[in-house]
Amino acid sequence: MHLPEPKNLPYKTLLADIEKGLIKIPQFQRDYVWSKERAAGLIDSILKGYPIGTFITWKTKETLRVVKDLGGVVLPPVPEGDFAEYVLDGQQRMTSLFCALKGVQIKRGKKTDDFAEIFVDLNASEHDQIVVIDTADLEQGTYISLTNLINAGLTVLASFDAKYHAKLEEYKQTLQGYNFSLIEVKEAPLDVATEIFTRINVGGKPLSLFEIMVAKTFDATEEFDLSEKFEALVNRLREVGYDTISDATVLQIIALVIGKECKRQNILRLDKKRFIEEWPKVASAIESAVDYFRGYYRIPVSKLLPYNSLLAPFAYFFYHHNDKPLNNKQICLEDFFWRVSLGGRYSSSVEGKLAQDIKRIDQILGDSKPSYDWAIDTSAQFIKDNGWFNAGRSYIKAILCIMAYQQPKSFIDGSIVHISNDWLKQANSRNYHHYFPRAFLRKQGLGDEHSNHIGNITIVDDFLNKRKIGAQSPFVYMSQFADQNCDLETHMKTHLIELNEWGIWEDNYDAFLTKRCEKLSEEIKKRLVLREQDRNSHQSINIEDIDELALEADL
Template sequence: MYQPEPQSMTFSTLISDIDKGIIKIPQFQRDFVWTINQSAKLIDSILKGYPIGTFILWESGEELRSIKNIGGAELPPTPIGSKAQYVLDGQQRMTSLYATLKGLLVQRETRKDNFAELYIDLEAEEDGQLVVTDIEDRNPKEVISLRDLLEGDISVLIEYPKSYHSKLTDYKNRMNTYRFSTILLRDATIDVATEVFTRLNVGGKSLTVFEIMVAKTYDASKNFDLSEKYDDLLTRLEQVEYETIPESTVLQVVSTILVKECTRQHILRLEKADFIDVWDEAVDAIERAIEYFRNYYRIPVSRLLPYNGLVVTFAYFFYHHKSKPTGYMRELLDDFFWRVSLSERYSSALETRLGQDIKRIDVILKGELPKYDLKLNVTKDLIINNGHFSVNRSFIKSILCLMAYHEPKSFSDNSVVRINNSFLKQANSKNYHHFFPKAYLQKQGEDMFYINHIVNITIVDDFLNKNIIRAKAPSEYMKDFVEQNSKLRETMKDHLIGDLNEFGVLKDDYETFFEKRAELIAEELNKWLITSKSNLVETM
């Protein structure tokens, strides 16, 4: 059990320890936001001997990512052989004291605050406001800056009238002898320290695992800054439209590679050296997994991916299998991908299920079929009963991925439809088109469940959707495309729509269209699944 140690320190010790790099402000602390007026009240309380709260410090030999600059003042690294003391509570007060004594000019978003402009009013009564910031109409010999009071030599002080000398001496003594209350938490683990931080900041935002790991894995000697590394990765992923992969997914990849689990506890327990050493290979595995999604499954953008968790399992696979899978191994991966997606497996208990599925990937890596605890029977009825169109559901995204795999073309000229991440945030995306337009079906009295259904969705370009088709009946707008597009039959196959007559399109027969397209979607999905009963009998 970690026992906190009550301690105290003087103003000079506090400032000296910051200057020497002993006391550090971890990067997960919020920005310094206190104003000069708040700092004035703080100094006023110190001069009057009031308690100002306790500084809580965590002493650790771990090198965390910490703030290196305050108002232009460079903060040095912790001396070799010394342990850093990281501020868990009291950062605003401590930074305010430091900025005031150093007279720092702190840049804000819309202004600059000059913390040198804090003055002690030598005319103020003891129960009045001793510290002021506005001295525009004051006699300069009636006020003294805090810096001059504490750091000025005798030549500065004798410039003031003798009537103030006793006050100057008294105020300087009060500042120098004030004991700042501190509690030192020695050698606690980073997860304990960050839990303390979170509980102390009850009204604030809890630290994410990523924020903690950014602090924990920072290593200046190896030029490793997780925050910068992640930004670099996102920059590369943005070039292939997979920039929505979150921080948590990247941490889960590293953790599963190292320990085959990825709960919060497992991630926080990862050794710093191991994390840094495996980073480049983990990133390479992520990029190869994404390349596989894009080129083999033809999922062009990350918003179509049923789950980010699939990046974790596939990156784990590619970390251990450097080449592209072929033959039966590829079929095993296909079965895994679509089984996870269609069963909505990662909609809850993600970390636990990723741990289970890493074991399944290990089986696939051996070229064997893993055991699954869910029987997945993809039928027309499954598509119909679960097909309400909501872009956040993995079942729907799975079918959208199937549509993307067939590389849908424009109805008008058979040109490629470009799918964009920015267009796919919601169900009314520019790329999503109700083949039987909603307005048309509503006029026919069709139930909204069947109107706004994945079976009625096609992926088209924005111009076609908004400017040509609009609310027209399919028989009306498709006749125009028959004349414009000599390859329309092939175009419709790419949209998983068969012969226009057989599918009831030219007769505006929505029931026939709905049934036949649901059947075709189920048929296409089953091509990706291994239907052997032998892999459906055990729970992992």
């Protein structure tokens, strides 16, 4: 590999190379975000002779997804057989220079920024801002547009007062004679080039792995654009409430299918041709896994999934198994799902654990029963001790999934409670109802550490919480519902609550919490293939499990 080589590029060569398609801005899914003000500041620095930073480019024959046009100026493809110089550092500066010096228009949503409206104030001293975007306070004839300064002939310049002629000439010469500093990384592999990009971008937002893979896997002849393919997949999943799947999880799945490993370096080294070939089958396997979560586990929306990453082992399963799993496979998959969810498995080191778990999925595919090196304490006491309610904890999400499985019905009329990603965005969602209201328990001298417990949570419709219950005791509000709803007892069972002998009519919170934890314990046991290790377990909760930010793989 050649060492990075410093070089200077004159202004005219830089612009000409961009227009010829030799210098390319890789489209790492990052839009041009600099304002006209910042672009004007950059030109101002050039006119004052200040350095504007070094551009770092990667010279290669690899084809990346690139910005095809800048403000309506169509940039041609790299000429056949030529090397391209991809800008690794200085994308925003390079684009600003091009837009300002060409006077192009950039559309941002409904707003259009006209970069032709950047002006040089001919009365400004070197201590003032020479390049401005607002000429309201300037007299006609004391300023010139940047594009006119660069492109105009003698007649335009001669129309200015003679006292400005020297300055106009000096500014034009300064711009056209400016040498841009460039460091060229020659013919390095993509992972080296992107590593350089990531390291030099410490101050800015580093590229995500997905953005790198969008650039790497782009193929014009195959019409493959990962960004578009991913968006289309998410749009299909949105129709069934599973649109919060992360791009990181999708990349993990492809890597696991191709090579059974999904660390960052494994993903970066994936062969482009194989990646493109596998995409349709992987996308289909993801949809099959989602259908299975919705149908068999009755998890209605992706926000309830204890981990986004759970889609990886299940998509891997469906990639290798076209039909619905039956008998032993079905039992083992369910055991796997709840062990991962209740055991806080993917709260840390997720890529390594996924690689281990794929071996377990291979065993399930081969009709053998995997072993596990972690136990699940299914006891009611464990739930009672560890059930503090935080909608970001995988342990709590797992129990919420068990509640959603029952298809809970309204206390008022028995209609099915609608669960959507929208209301699950808020951890304090009103759809999580404290069966013994917190305000009621506070009056009994019990703080939120007692009331804010998964054993005291039910999933209800929004209006029920606000209008019908408030701070009333269970005895008071349940008596009202009993008068309105003759099937109340049946409907309460869909919330895993029995109305009688649970302390509800006596407003006895301790009795209720004990009974509800026992009920939840029974439901957990139904979903696991219990082993000796579970029966003797006194599992401790992974503290990282509390942190919602730790739930997903940080790629």
